[in-house]
Amino acid sequence: MKNLLRYILTRTLLTIPMLFILLTIVFVVIRVMPGDPVSAMLGGHAPDKVIEAKKVELGLNKPLLAQYGSYLLQVARLDLGGSMIFKQRVWEAIEDKLPATIELAFFGMLVTILVGVTLGAYAADHRRTGRDYAIRIYGIVIYCIPVFWLGLMFQMIFGVWLDLLPIAGRTGPRVFASTFEMTGFYILDTLLIWDLEALKDILVHLILPSLTLGLMLSGIFVRLTRANMLDVLRSDYILAAEARGLRHGKVVYKHGLMNAFVPILTMMGLQVSLLMAGAMLTETTFSWPGMGRLLLERIYLRDYPTIQGVIVVFALMVAFISLIVDVIYALVDPRVRY
Amino acid sequence: MRYSPSSNLGKVIGSLARMGRRYGAEWWILVAGGLIVGGIILMALLAPLLAPFDPHDQAAGPQLSPPGRAHPLGTDNLQRDVLSRIIFGARTILGVAIMAAIVTSLVGTITGLVSGFSGGVLDKILSLTMDSVYSFPGLILAVAFAAMLGPGIASITIAVAVVYIPTYFRLVRGQTLTIKEELYVEAARAIGAPPRVVLGKYIFPNVIATTVVVFTMSVGDAIMIEAALTYLGLGLPPDVVDWGMDLAMGKKFLPSGQWWLITFPGAMISLLALGFTMLGEGLAEILNPRLLER
Numbered sequence: 001m002k003n004l005l006r007y008i009l010t011r012t013l014l015t016i017p018m019l020f021i022l023l024t025i026v027f028v029v030i031r032v033m034p035g036d037p038v039s040a041m042l043g044g045h046a047p048d049k050v051i052e053a054k055k056v057e058l059g060l061n062k063p064l065l066a067q068y069g070s071y072l073l074q075v076a077r078l079d080l081g082g083s084m085i086f087k088q089r090v091w092e093a094i095e096d097k098l099p100a101t102i103e104l105a106f107f108g109m110l111v112t113i114l115v116g117v118t119l120g121a122y123a124a125d126h127r128r129t130g131r132d133y134a135i136r137i138y139g140i141v142i143y144c145i146p147v148f149w150l151g152l153m154f155q156m157i158f159g160v161w162l163d164l165l166p167i168a169g170r171t172g173p174r175v176f177a178s179t180f181e182m183t184g185f186y187i188l189d190t191l192l193i194w195d196l197e198a199l200k201d202i203l204v205h206l207i208l209p210s211l212t213l214g215l216m217l218s219g220i221f222v223r224l225t226r227a228n229m230l231d232v233l234r235s236d237y238i239l240a241a242e243a244r245g246l247r248h249g250k251v252v253y254k255h256g257l258m259n260a261f262v263p264i265l266t267m268m269g270l271q272v273s274l275l276m277a278g279a280m281l282t283e284t285t286f287s288w289p290g291m292g293r294l295l296l297e298r299i300y301l302r303d304y305p306t307i308q309g310v311i312v313v314f315a316l317m318v319a320f321i322s323l324i325v326d327v328i329y330a331l332v333d334p335r336v337r338y
Numbered sequence: 339m340r341y342s343p344s345s346n347l348g349k350v351i352g353s354l355a356r357m358g359r360r361y362g363a364e365w366w367i368l369v370a371g372g373l374i375v376g377g378i379i380l381m382a383l384l385a386p387l388l389a390p391f392d393p394h395d396q397a398a399g400p401q402l403s404p405p406g407r408a409h410p411l412g413t414d415n416l417q418r419d420v421l422s423r424i425i426f427g428a429r430t431i432l433g434v435a436i437m438a439a440i441v442t443s444l445v446g447t448i449t450g451l452v453s454g455f456s457g458g459v460l461d462k463i464l465s466l467t468m469d470s471v472y473s474f475p476g477l478i479l480a481v482a483f484a485a486m487l488g489p490g491i492a493s494i495t496i497a498v499a500v501v502y503i504p505t506y507f508r509l510v511r512g513q514t515l516t517i518k519e520e521l522y523v524e525a526a527r528a529i530g531a532p533p534r535v536v537l538g539k540y541i542f543p544n545v546i547a548t549t550v551v552v553f554t555m556s557v558g559d560a561i562m563i564e565a566a567l568t569y570l571g572l573g574l575p576p577d578v579v580d581w582g583m584d585l586a587m588g589k590k591f592l593p594s595g596q597w598w599l600i601t602f603p604g605a606m607i608s609l610l611a612l613g614f615t616m617l618g619e620g621l622a623e624i625l626n627p628r629l630l631e632r
Contacts, residue, residue: 021470029482133363140619144612146562148569149604152589156597167593270473277477281566285589295478296570299485307482314478322473 007330015319022315027071030308031064058084058305080309085301090309093294098313099184100170101290104213105279107206109268111214116221117257117264123222124229125252135222143219147278151212151285158208165208168287172201209286213278217271224267228260235259262333269325272318368620374613378606382428389422393579398422402591405598412598414584415591424602426579431610434491435560438498442560443553445499446506451545453507454514455537465511468504476501480563484572494573498563502556509552510545517544547625551618558614565607581607 055061059070074081080090123135159167166172170186182189187206190199232238233256241251280292287293291310298306381388391398398409398419405412411420453464471479480497487493517523518541526540567573568582576583581603588599 017466018470018473021467022474025471025474025479026482029479029486140615141608141612144558144562144615145608146565146569146604146611148566149585149600149607152585152592152600152604156592156600160593160595273473273475277475277566280475280478280481281570284570292478295481299481299572307485311478311482315474318473318475 004330008327011323011326011330015323019315019319022319023072023075023312024068026308026311026315027068030304030311031067031071075312080312081305083303083306085298085303085306090306093298093306094291094309094313096184097289097291097294099186100288101276101279101283101292103185103187103206104209104282104288104290105275107210108213108217108279108282109275111210112217112221115215116218117225117261119218120222120225121229121253121257121260124226124233125256127230136226139219139222139226141219142215145216146281147212147216148281148285150216151209151282154208154212155285166205167208170202170205170289171198172205209282209288212285213275213282216278217274220267220271220274221264224264225257225260228263229256232256232260262329265325265332266329269322269329272321272325276314276318364620364623367616368624371613371616371618371620374609375617378428378610378613379432381425382432385425385429389419389425391419391422393418393423393426394577395419395422402596402599404596411602412596414587414599420584420598420602423579423584424581424606427581427584427603428606428610430491430574430578430580431561431564431582431607434495434498434564435557438495438502438560438564439553439557441495441499442502442506442556443549446503447510447545447549449503450507450510451514451537451542454511455518455533455541461511464507468507471501472504472508477563477566480567481570481572484567489573489575491574491578494564494567497567497573498560501563502559505556506549506552509548513545513548514541517541551622551625554614554621555618558611558618561607561611561614 052061059067062070080094082089083093086093119135119138123132126132155167158165182192186202187199190196190202229252233252238251238256241255242248246255276292279290280295282288283290283292284296291313295307295310298310396416396418398417399413401413401417402415403409403413405420409419409421411424413419414423449464449468453461480501483497483500484494487496523536523540526536531539564573565582565585568580569586571583571586574580574583584603585600585607588596588603591599
């Protein structure tokens with residue numbers, strides 16, 4: 001137990017340099033690279049005096065190093081500053097978009113695990129059969145299909161041709177989010193006030209986006225699960241379980257998959273960045289009001305503080321999730337603690 | 339010996355089949371990937387000869403006509419021929435992806451070699467930086483880069499290149515660390531070879547197989563990032579013909595049922611990415627079977 005605590009503490013401390021480097025990269029990309037945010041914002045032909053005044057107001061006239069320092073301090077206080085375009089704190093803009101992205105990413109991951117891990121384990125169990133090759137080909141092909149195109153095709157098939165599912169937004173026109181919005185996680189919100197009609201509407205809106213996002217990642221998981229399962233199925237305890245006369249399905253999916261799951265879990269931490277990137281593209285295709293769409297909208301408006309804020313939140317999320325995954329890994333597998 | 343094309347062709351097919359027996363399924367993946375990539379590169383090179391219309395021609399046919407005899411893949415809302423835009427669009431995506439992959443492989447290989455070989459503080463700092471970038475969503479970083487650099491083929495190439503450098507770096511560094519411990523490297527050092535020679539003559543040649551595989555796969559990934567950036571509307575000026583941009587334009591006509599505007603550009607992006615991925619997978623299995631397991 002003491003070892004575990006020490007591991008968690010070390011791992012948490014290790015996140016700090018990583019975050020620091022990411023924050024520095026964000027700063028370099030947004031502030032140091034060519035392009036003047038203020039004149040871009042004011043349209044390019046504003047008088048110099050107005051531009052200077054705006055720069056002083058935003059602190060952009062100070063030397064870069066001072067700007068860098070105050071930027072780090074700001075982030076350390078979890079203050080993301082104010083928008084340059086709207087009378088709004090950056091955090092306010094992010095606050096109601098973040099739950100939308102998390103909800104989408106969560107259900108996307110669920111689809112990935114259900115599809116990817118099941119198919120991967122099945123392929124490993126039927127190694128070198130037609131089914132195995134078919135699943136491996138699925139894994140490669142689905143990885144190469146751009147997630148936004150997959151979304152568009154789903155919209156076309158299920159939304160336009162079959163007219164079964166909605167293709168845009170988080171809710172339908174008759175369900176107003178404001179009547180139940182508390183946490184921003186709509187599923188949670190509708191459950192809290194027990195509005196099943198609204199819950200159904202929200203789940204229906206989730207189907208296509210989370211299927212799109214989940215299938216995109218499933219290719220990688222098919223491959224990973226298959227490779228890990230092949231190793232596990234060769235080991236002695238599987239042979240022992242078979243020898244004891246256990247049902248084959250039980251050996252493969254209980255004894256085998258449970259052991260193959262630990263490395264898969266670590267890979268999940270690494271795929272978080274792909275999940276976030278995929279979420280951004282899925283949000284654009286499905287008009288899903290999340291972080292990715294916010295980032296793009298503000299890029300078109302050249303609202304630099306908000307762009308910076310959104311990217312910082314993405315960085316925090318990635319660091320946080322990989323920390324959680326590593327801690328879970330340590331809890332599940334005592335061998336990784338030090 | 340007399341030159342005879344038919345017997346040469348026979349030899350080629352014969353040796354392909356021999357290789358197929360030797361390496362199994364991986365060889366056929368490699369061949370299929372090579373055919374897809376070769377076909378699309380040929381299409382891009384011969385675009386002016388193959389395309390029935392000018393890709394910018396706004397009077398190529400009726401507006402939004404479905405695929406038919408005159409326009410095999412239909413026309414778009416500006417009366418342009420979709421097939422011609424597909425053929426010319428291959429030039430943009432291939433150009434950006436291959437340029438980006440070249441920049442990435444140069445920077446990634448050099449930093450990876452130096453970092454792995456020199457060790458010490460430099461290695462620690464470089465590794466930590468690359469790992470941090472690696473863990474961050476590459477597309478989001480690329481979006482920020484492309485947005486800050488402004489529209490243009492050059493800026494999109496840089497954006498795509500930057501996000502893939504860490505992948506290269508990690509692989510090349512890992513390989514360098516292993517090779518550095520080999521006996522022949524130690525022997526070279528023992529006879530007094532300077533670090534430059536050890537790195538260039540003894541370590542680099544052994545890393546080449548890795549970089550070839552990663553290069554092919556990185557072109558596949560670069561294709562997806564390029565398409566994503568142009569789909570999101572970042573990157574290219576409107577007069578460039580590009581699959582991602584056509585996809586974004588066609589998206590507006592999806593609810594009214596004009597399926598051909600999104601189906602064909604997207605299918606081409608997938609096919610091209612698939613070609614490079616298969617090529618990379620095949621090469622990996624044949625050159626270095628353990629590479630992708632890491």
